[in-house]
Structure formats: structure tokens, C-alpha cells
Amino acid sequence: MQRVIAVDGPAGVGKSTASQRLAARLGFHYLDTGAMYRAVGVLAVEAGVALDDDAALAHLAADLRFEPARSGAGVVVNGRDLSTLIRRADAANLASRVSTRAVVRERLVALQRALGEAGPVVMEGRDIGTVVFPDAAVKFFLTADPAERARRRAAELRARGQAVDERALAAELAARDARDQERATSPLRPAPDAIVLDTTDLDLAAVVDEMERRVRPHIGV
Numbered sequence: 001m002q003r004v005i006a007v008d009g010p011a012g013v014g015k016s017t018a019s020q021r022l023a024a025r026l027g028f029h030y031l032d033t034g035a036m037y038r039a040v041g042v043l044a045v046e047a048g049v050a051l052d053d054d055a056a057l058a059h060l061a062a063d064l065r066f067e068p069a070r071s072g073a074g075v076v077v078n079g080r081d082l083s084t085l086i087r088r089a090d091a092a093n094l095a096s097r098v099s100t101r102a103v104v105r106e107r108l109v110a111l112q113r114a115l116g117e118a119g120p121v122v123m124e125g126r127d128i129g130t131v132v133f134p135d136a137a138v139k140f141f142l143t144a145d146p147a148e149r150a151r152r153r154a155a156e157l158r159a160r161g162q163a164v165d166e167r168a169l170a171a172e173l174a175a176r177d178a179r180d181q182e183r184a185t186s187p188l189r190p191a192p193d194a195i196v197l198d199t200t201d202l203d204l205a206a207v208v209d210e211m212e213r214r215v216r217p218h219i220g221v
Contacts, residue, residue, distance in 0.1 A: 003028075003119070003120035003121070003137065003219065004116050004120075004121055004123060004133045004136040004137060005022065005023075005026075005028065005121070005122045005123065005136060005137060005138050005139075005140070005215055005219075006123055006125075006128035006129035006132070006133055006136040006138070006139040006140065006191075006194075007019045007022075007122060007123065007124040007125075007128065007140045007142065007211075008124075008125060008126055008127065008128050008129050008130070008139070008140065008141050008142070008188070008190070008191075008194070009126070009140075009141050009142035009143060010126070010143070010149065010173070010176070010177050010180065010188060011092060011149065011153060011173055011176060011177075012144060012148075012149025012150065012152045012153040012173060013142040013143055013144040013149060013152075013199050014142060014144070014152065014199050014204060014207060015124045015142050016032060016034075016124060017204060018142070018199075018204060018207045018208050018211060019032070019122045019123075019124040020122075021204070021208045022122050022208055022211050022212060022215070023121070023122040025208070025212055026120070026122070026212070026215065026219070027120070028119075028120040028121055028122050029068075029119055029120065029121040029122070030068075030121065030122050030123075030124075031068070031112070031115055031116070031121055031122070031123045031124065032075070032124050032125075033108070033112050033123060033124060033125035033126075033128065033132070034095060034124065034125055034126070035074065035075040035083075035086055036066055036075060036108050036111070036112070037095035037096075037098055037099045037104070037108065038075075038082075038086035038087075038091045038092065038094065038095040039064070039066070039075050039077050039082050039086055040057070040060065040061055040064070040095075040098050040104055040108070041091060041093075041094025041095050041097065041098045042082060042085050042086055042091055042094060043060060043064070043077065043082075044056075044057060044060060044094070044098060045094065047060060051094070051097045051098055051101075052101070054101055054102075054103045057098065057101055057103055057104050058103040058104075058107070061103065061104050061107040061108065062107060063078070064077055064078060064107075064111075065077065065078050065079075066111060066115070074086070074087075087160060088162075089157055089162055089164070092172075092176065093172065093176065096176040096179050096180060097179070099126075099179075099180070099183070100179060100183040100184075100185070101185075102184075102185045105127075105185050105186055109127075109131060109132055109186075112125075112128075112132050113132060113133070116132070116133055120219075123136075126180055126186070126188045127186040127187075127188070129141070129190070129191035129194050130186065130189065130190075130191045131186045134191065137215070137218045137219055138195065138214060138215050138218050138219075139190075139191045139193060139194040139195065140194060140195050140196075140197055140211060140214075141190035141191070141194040141195070141196045141197070142197050142198075142199055142207075143196060143197070143198050143199070143200075144198065144199045144200045145200040146170065146173065146174065147170070148200050149173060150166055150169050150170035150173055151166065153169060153173065154166045154169055157169075195214055197210060197211070
């Protein structure tokens with residue numbers, strides 16, 4: 001698909017900010033698919049739905065309508081802006097847990113495909129290049145050293161005023177990686193033709209510059 005740029009990778013590699021800036025440079029829309037899984041997790045907890053209850057999760061997900069928040073980095077679900085709630089520290093863990101459920105992934109992948117087909121988009125997640133849009137114009141898989149990923153995520157949370165135990169956060173990221181990589185449905189891995197970009201020693205501008213350089217020849221803009 002000529003007008004979809006897929007950006008995958010684990011937490012803390014800089015996917016979100018790099019994807020937003022790349023989208024702005026290209027004049028593309030931006031979609032954070034992880035925000036959709038976070039929203040399902042948050043709403044499941046609010047509704048008292050167990051995160052391993054597939055029937056209840058399927059019922060919950062079937063009724064959800066997603067749209068981007070005005071900020072461009074959040075999400076509105078059924079008219080309710082969940083942008084703040086989904087950025088709490090516990091929301092990432094909820095997302096990782098509900099994302100292992102096939103019934104949730106099937107529903108959200110269908111929604112993501114519909115959103116992607118509506119217009120040019122930089123779509124960020126963990127299975128965009130392998131499952132959602134395997135025919136994306138360009139596929140990136142971002143990585144970084146685990147210690148650097150924990151440092152970045154801790155800085156992000158502290159900037160939002162949240163207290164952070166960086167050692168505990170590193171352990172949570174490792175556990176989330178294991179769940180994402182080992183799940184039966186859409187495990188986290190690079191697509192065979194993905195451009196793997198290690199961001200450990202790169203600043204944000206350098207990451208976005210490299211992504212733009214790789215993308216431009218494929219999209220005609």
C-alpha cells in the first residue's frame with residue numbers, strides 16, 4: 001500500500017514522537033495503534049471486565065468507535081477523550097495484556113485497516129508491518145538498548161508528573177517484551193523486509209531524518 005508507512009517496535013524506542021514528526025513532515029495522518037489497545041484495557045477495567053474473559057472483551061470491543069484526539073497523540077472512544085487516562089503508567093501493562101487476546105486484536109486490526117485505507121498515514125504499533133499492513137510502502141522496526149528504553153520511558157512519565165521507580169520500570173518493560181514476543185497472535189517481530197533502526201545512540205532529529213530519507217523515494221512526495 002503506497003500511502004501507509006508502518007512503524008513497529010517495543011516500548012521506549014521513540015516510536016511515537018518519531019512517527020508523529022515523520023507524519024508532519026510528509027503531510028500524512030498519524031495513528032498510534034497502541035493507544036487503541038490501551039483504551040480497551042482502561043475501559044475493560046472500568047467496566048469490571050476480566051482481561052482474560054474473551055466473550056466479555058469481544059462484546060466490549062465490538063461497540064467501540066475510535067477517532068484521533070485533537071492533539072493528534074491521543075484517542076477519543078465513543079465521543080470520550082481518553083488521552084490522559086491511557087498515558088497512566090498502568091495503562092501500558094493493561095494494553096499488553098489485552099493485546100494477547102485474539103478477539104481484541106481481530107476487532108482492532110479491522111478498525112486499523114479501515115483507518116489506514118482512508119488516507120495517507122504513518123501508523124505506529126507492534127504488528128503493523130507484519131499483520132495490519134504487510135504491503136505498506138515502507139516498514140520500520142525501531143529498537144534500542146533496554147537500559148536506554150527504561151531511561152526514556154521514565155523521563156516521559158516524570159515529565160507528566162508521575163513518580164517512577166526506574167528499576168521496576170525496566171522489569172515491567174522486559175515482562176511486556178516477553179508477552180508481546182511470545183503471544184500466539186501477531187507476535188512482536190520485524191517484518192522480513194522492515195528497515196531495522198537502532199535508536200540507542202541517535203537523537204530524535206537524526207531518527208526522523210533517516211526515516212524520511214528512506215521513505216521519500218517510495219511515496220512520490
